Amino acid sequence: MITCAYCCHECPDSAQLCPKCGKPIFRLPVDDTPNYDDLAQELLRETDKKELLSPKQAIIIACMVLLLALVAYTIFAR
Numbered sequence: 001m002i003t004c005a006y007c008c009h010e011c012p013d014s015a016q017l018c019p020k021c022g023k024p025i026f027r028l029p030v031d032d033t034p035n036y037d038d039l040a041q042e043l044l045r046e047t048d049k050k051e052l053l054s055p056k057q058a059i060i061i062a063c064m065v066l067l068l069a070l071v072a073y074t075i076f077a078r
């Protein structure tokens with residue numbers, strides 16, 4: 001059930017308009033559903049705090065680059 005923001009009438013989840021007052025129903029974000037804007041802000045803040053890459057991530061990326069270079073070399077060296 002969704003509570004109408006205008007008249008506090010309990011409306012069915014599928015309702016687009018409040019059956020009591022006819023106003024559109026706003027689905028207020030549920031607390032356990034992450035707000036993606038907030039999440040992005042949180043991630044940005046986390047990135048500011050930490051180093052850009054952890055040493056482990058840097059090693060993984062270095063390995064991937066090396067592997068890609070190797071693959072490219074095997075393809076183009078024919």
Ligand SMILES: [Zn+2]
Nearest residue numbers: 004007018021
């Ligand atoms: Zn209403």
